Amino acid sequence: MSKNTFEIKILNFHWIKEDDGQDLCLHGNVFVKIGDEIIIDADTLDVTLSSAALHLMRALKQNYKPDDYSSQLFPHCGHFIIADDEKDCVDILGCPTGIDWTIVHLKDNKVKLITESGQEIIIEEKLFQKIVLDFADQVENFYKSSIPRIIPTDEFEKMGYLTFWKEWRYLREEWK
Numbered sequence: 001m002s003k004n005t006f007e008i009k010i011l012n013f014h015w016i017k018e019d020d021g022q023d024l025c026l027h028g029n030v031f032v033k034i035g036d037e038i039i040i041d042a043d044t045l046d047v048t049l050s051s052a053a054l055h056l057m058r059a060l061k062q063n064y065k066p067d068d069y070s071s072q073l074f075p076h077c078g079h080f081i082i083a084d085d086e087k088d089c090v091d092i093l094g095c096p097t098g099i100d101w102t103i104v105h106l107k108d109n110k111v112k113l114i115t116e117s118g119q120e121i122i123i124e125e126k127l128f129q130k131i132v133l134d135f136a137d138q139v140e141n142f143y144k145s146s147i148p149r150i151i152p153t154d155e156f157e158k159m160g161y162l163t164f165w166k167e168w169r170y171l172r173e174e175w176k
Helices: 049-056 123-146 157-174
Strands: 006-014 025-034 037-040 078-085 089-093 101-106 110-115 122-123
Touching: 006 037, 006 123, 025 049, 025 157, 049 089, 049 123, 078 157, 089 157, 110 123, 122 123
Parallel strands: none
Antiparallel strands: 006 025, 025 037, 078 089, 101 110, 110 122
16 A cells, blocks of 8 residues: 555646637646556646546545546546436546546545556545545636636537536535
8 A cells, every 4th residue: 555645636727729618628737646656747638627527526426447437537538428318417428548547435434546557545535525526616616717608509519518517516516
């Protein structure tokens, strides 16, 4: 077991195009460290922060293994947001590039994080929740401070985007 450190720090936020309100997925660079291993940093990969935050909020209550959410925890891109009307959740599909690790909820309010290289740490569940929710709140606050997003007129895209935020609000409200 290595040093039980888990860090997520957003390094920057950006939209793929000029911010005219049409880009629905927030991108940026992030620093993530698990134990002694830097999983991602500014030189590693530009990621879809909005997808990553949603995926991590899902993992606050359930175990996660790579590819559980049709992409990675920190996907490079998200070309399609596919609404599942029956479950009020989304699948976000993009390219096969991204950063992943395993999340296992243990007894005694602990969470085990296992990197792709096999490094394992165990942290308090409350600390894991705080780190994930702080990250998600920063992402949401950036949306709120940006030009309002333009809701797509295409029904498929519209339902994907609206269901994304419906699931986001549901997950976030569970932890207030």
